[in-house]
Amino acid sequence: xxxxxxxxxxxxxxxxxxxxxxxxxxxxxxxxxxxxxxxxxxxxxxxxxxxxxxxxxxxxxxxxxxxxxxxxxxxxxxxxxxxxxxxxxxxxxxxxxxxxxxxxxxxxxxxxxxxxxxxxxxxxxxxxxxxxxxxxxxxxxxxxxxxxxxxxxxxxxxxxxxxxxxxxxxxxxxxxxxxxxxxxxxxxxxxxxxxxxxxxxxxxxxxxxxxxxxxxxxxxx
Amino acid sequence: xxxxxxxxxxxxxxxxxxxxxxxxxxxxxxxxxxxxxxxxxxxxxxxxxxxxxxxxxxxxxxxxxxxxxxxxxxxxxxxxxxxxxxxxxxxxxxxxxxxxxxxxxxxxxxxxxxxxxxxxxxxxxxxxxxxxxxxxxxxxxxxxxxxxxxxxxxxxxxxxxxxxxxxxxxxxxxxxxxxxxxxxxxxxxxxxxxxxxxxxxxxxxxxxxxxxxxxxxxxxx
Numbered sequence: 282x283x284x285x286x287x288x289x290x291x292x293x294x295x296x297x298x299x300x301x302x303x304x305x306x307x308x309x310x311x312x313x314x315x316x317x318x319x320x321x322x323x324x325x326x327x328x329x330x331x332x333x334x335x336x337x338x339x340x341x342x343x344x345x346x347x348x349x350x351x352x353x354x355x356x357x358x359x360x361x362x363x364x365x366x367x368x369x370x371x372x373x374x375x376x377x378x379x380x381x382x383x384x385x386x387x388x389x390x391x392x393x394x395x396x397x398x399x400x401x402x403x404x405x406x407x408x409x410x411x412x413x414x415x416x417x418x419x420x421x422x423x424x425x426x427x428x429x430x431x432x433x434x435x436x437x438x439x440x441x442x443x444x445x446x447x448x449x450x451x452x453x454x455x456x457x458x459x460x461x462x463x464x465x466x467x468x469x470x471x472x473x474x475x476x477x478x479x480x481x482x483x484x485x486x487x488x489x490x491x492x493x494x495x496x497x498x499x500x501x502x
Numbered sequence: 503x504x505x506x507x508x509x510x511x512x513x514x515x516x517x518x519x520x521x522x523x524x525x526x527x528x529x530x531x532x533x534x535x536x537x538x539x540x541x542x543x544x545x546x547x548x549x550x551x552x553x554x555x556x557x558x559x560x561x562x563x564x565x566x567x568x569x570x571x572x573x574x575x576x577x578x579x580x581x582x583x584x585x586x587x588x589x590x591x592x593x594x595x596x597x598x599x600x601x602x603x604x605x606x607x608x609x610x611x612x613x614x615x616x617x618x619x620x621x622x623x624x625x626x627x628x629x630x631x632x633x634x635x636x637x638x639x640x641x642x643x644x645x646x647x648x649x650x651x652x653x654x655x656x657x658x659x660x661x662x663x664x665x666x667x668x669x670x671x672x673x674x675x676x677x678x679x680x681x682x683x684x685x686x687x688x689x690x691x692x693x694x695x696x697x698x699x700x701x702x703x704x705x706x707x708x709x710x711x712x713x714x715x716x717x718x719x720x721x722x723x
Contacts, residue, residue: 293693301563302694305653306660308559309542312552321530331533334555338529338582342522342624354575361559361578403563432526439527472514473523 321439366391423466443486542660587612644687664707
């Protein structure tokens with residue numbers, strides 16, 4: 282095939298389809314955004330693309346624990362889209378207060394650019410899904426956010442070494458606060474949190490705070 | 503928290519939920535199954551978990567090119583599930599005839615074991631999704647299979663180096679045959695294939711067969 286034929290074949294694509302393909306190529310970059318959490322075998326850190334797949338497939342597996350009436354298909358859409366902004370904004374570690382201070386601004390700018398690659402109607406649809414996830418105000422969003430927290434807990438628990446909790450000296454109370462969206466969005470899964478935190482506490486992988494002065498220590502009680 | 507409390511917290515989980523969580527942990531292993539295709543920046547090979555996320559998000563992006571009446575939510579379910587069997591069976595390279603000979607048997611055994619971790623009703627549901635994807639007989643399955651092929655093409659095309667096509671000396675005709683599910687399941691996307699193959703042919707990244715004797719060579723015509 283000569284270059285005239287190449288040009289002709291490319292020209293056959295509509296502007297709309299060219300925009301969609303540009304977005305599809307951009308999505309590939311989420312595979313290079315590393316999270317703090319690791320694979321269960323601790324061979325490497327997890328990336329945000331495979332994390333998003335894990336969450337969406339968890340929604341299929343655990344859908345019965347969502348609030349009655351939750352549209353699981355839309356919850357899955359939220360999960361597929363929820364981390365795309367990290368292509369520009371990076372993953373922000375849950376327990377890093379400084380990085381979380383400007384997280385919203387960084388991610389909003391990222392949403393403008395990345396979803397802006399799409400034709401207007403699709404850009405609005407993707408943006409609406411991301412906004413819905415972030416707001417946490419619908420049953421679908423509450424369930425999606427619950428799974429997002431649960432997956433990190435499962436990854437930390439699965440390795441038997443405390444994962445990011447131990448590595449960062451996180452307290453039991455901080456873990457439970459962080460997991461609060463599970464109690465909110467999928468209360469039937471809250472016992473999973475309590476069991477994992479009990480294991481991690483017993484193993485000394487999360488610190489148990491004692492007293493109101495912020496002093497910490499592992500206690501037997 | 504003492505070990506009695508740990509035991510009590512774990513015992514609070516139903517057998518059903520314990521099975522579901524075991525499956526959720528098993529899913530993590532798909533992140534370690536490597537495909538032949540690479541990320542667009544060629545920094546590393548792609549794994550089947552992030553590939554599955556890419557496909558599901560492509561379905562959201564390109565859904566308008568599915569056959570009219572296609573249930574996109576179910577197409578996304580098929581895509582989330584379609585590679586889970588690779589946890590046991592591994593990724594089988596499209597152009598490896600020997601490995602493809604026993605692919606079905608390996609993958610069926612994998613489906614039995616992996617989906618069998620789930621409670622029976624969910625095991626049947628996941629197995630049905632995988633069977634539907636493999637059979638390619640519904641609009642949802644045809645669209646899902648089309649995207650599966652398209653994503654490999656996009657990855658090969660994006661790097662500008664011919665990717666697995668060039669690395670394996672694949673012919674133009676073999677690529678077009680491999681992409682046939684796109685013409686079948688999302689014919690409006692077939693021009694994307696023609697454009698990418700035209701680029702790859704012009705660049706010498708796919709071989710152009712000449713004559714009926716199987717001899718190959720790059721031609722200018």
